[in-house]
């Protein structure tokens with residue numbers, strides 16, 4: 001089962017003609033990542049500030065297929081493709097009115113904010129996100 005969420009494209013996300021500006025998509029993606037963790041009870045604020053676990057992205061492969069414009073509602077569908085010792089592979093499909101407008105494959109790595117090295121996923125994070133686990137060969 002993927003994690004799903006919808007977000008409207010706002011004025012500040014677009015160029016002067018109303019077409020989405022791609023850095024705004026990246027900012028939306030971070031919000032979607034945070035919302036996915038929150039949906040399984042994991043607060044990024046607590047993870048970063050209290051538990052000192054960082055969540056840097058190490059790879060990001062985006063493909064833009066169609067433009068979207070001011071006022072469109074973007075429907076995000078996030079699949080967890082794999083969870084390693086400290087890595088998390090996500091594949092996100094973004095649609096407007098059913099049409100795929102962009103996709104992204106992303107690897108996030110859990111790190112210690114004390115030494116900035118990789119850190120094993122805490123048990124509660126792994127258990128929570130496994131709800132969305134759909135390895136590619138089973139998708």
Ligand SMILES: CC(C)(COP(=O)(O)OP(=O)(O)OC[C@H]1O[C@@H](n2cnc3c(N)ncnc32)[C@H](O)[C@@H]1OP(=O)(O)O)[C@@H](O)C(=O)NCCC(=O)NCCSC(=O)c1ccc(O)cc1
Pocket residue numbers: 048054055056057058059083084085086087088107109111116117118
């Ligand atoms: C993440 C790192 C600390 C990992 O370094 P190491 O501790 O030496 O890595 P390891 O060799 O142990 O590998 C750890 C895992 O990462 C995976 N990994 C690490 N680098 C890569 C790359 N380049 N490709 C694919 N997989 C990778 C690796 O396969 C391991 O997976 P597991 O087996 O599942 O554990 C280091 O690569 C790094 O600092 N990279 C820079 C990250 C960065 O600056 N990203 C840019 C944006 S910053 C950002 O997104 C962000 C920062 C802070 C936040 O709070 C939130 C977001």
